[in-house]
Amino acid sequence: MKTKVDHFKGVLFLMSFTLLALLTACDNEEERWTDVKGETKTEIITDLDARRIVSFRITNPGEAQAIHSAVNNLEKTITVYLPAYYEYQYLEVAVTLPSKTTISPATTELLPVFSKEPVTYTTKAADGTTAVYTVKIVIQQPKLIVEEVSDGSPDFTINTNTSVTVLGENFLPSYQVTKLFVVDAQGNKKWQMKQYNDGVDIGSYYAWYVFFDDLNNLPTLQPNTDYWFMMESYQTTKTMKLPFRITN
CATH class of the missing domain: 2.60.40.10 (Immunoglobulins)
Structure with missing residues (x-):
């Protein structure tokens, strides 16, 4: 009878020792984590150029099917990719600009497809600064x-x-x-x-x-x-x- 009790005590002791080891391990692991303040990050926010052109569209096919052109605000170019099957000689345009920015010539003026002289648009911001954009018309037409x-x-x-x-x-x-x-x-x-x-x-x-x-x-x-x-x-x-x- 004493043997069984001793055996039970041994098992109980072993379980207690194992639990204590686990708790100690957890305590050690928690000690390895420390709260360190992260490095300060500085964001640089640059104001967008008020003279820029947000979008330039050809609306001859209608506003819903408008041809959106590629505007490069760094090189100040507007590239119009025009399908040849439209056979347009003049283009109707619509332009989106930042608030209080104007453009000349007015968008109500037709844009000639085959102009012998470079076509340009000048934008003017509220502070009086200007930018000049050159229009490039690329006609997508297969070889004749x-x-x-x-x-x-x-x-x-x-x-x-x-x-x-x-x-x-x-x-x-x-x-x-x-x-x-x-x-x-x-x-x-x-x-x-x-x-x-x-x-x-x-x-x-x-x-x-x-x-x-x-x-x-x-x-x-x-x-x-x-x-x-x-x-x-x-x-x-x-x-x-x-x-x-x-x-x-």
């Missing part, structure tokens, strides 16, 4: 491809009473922007071809033209002279490599 009208013979001629069919790829299907010219060896435009059938028959791969549509306005082209066809389709041009001569 045209097939030769001439068969390559040295005496290839075209009668001015006949129509001319130009085959190729990536024509914009509008005679307002897809035009055919007769040019000389220096690339000078000598005659503009007239649209055929009031322009109802033009596709993305062909266009029909005639030399004239009015007997009082006949071509001023010279016989026995080499000419070339040059097509313009919106912003792109392509001149055929093979020349032709005309007959009346």
Whole structure:
């Protein structure tokens, strides 16, 4: 009987010792954590330039489908990425500016797509400081491809009473922007071809033209002279490599 009691006491002692060791370990672990004040962080807040342009949009397609342009407020540029299929000659713009900042010219003025001179906008903040932004218009248009009208013979001629069919790829299907010219060896435009059938028959791969549509306005082209066809389709041009001569 005494043996059992001694055994029980031994087990109880062992459990007490284990519990004491665990509590001691916890105390030691807690002692290793100390509350240290963190380093002081200083934030530098820079005021945004009041002369900046927040956004610049092309609203010809409508405000909901507006074309958002890329504004670089460091280099002071506005880059407009314009899909060629819109065939715009002038753009309507909408600009977002910081409070009390103005812009000139006014956004009610149309922005020309094919301006020969750089187009700029000037912003003016409430404190009188200004910034000048230059507009860059990038027209997204595929390469224009045209097939030769001439068969390559040295005496290839075209009668001015006949129509001319130009085959190729990536024509914009509008005679307002897809035009055919007769040019000389220096690339000078000598005659503009007239649209055929009031322009109802033009596709993305062909266009029909005639030399004239009015007997009082006949071509001023010279016989026995080499000419070339040059097509313009919106912003792109392509001149055929093979020349032709005309007959009346």
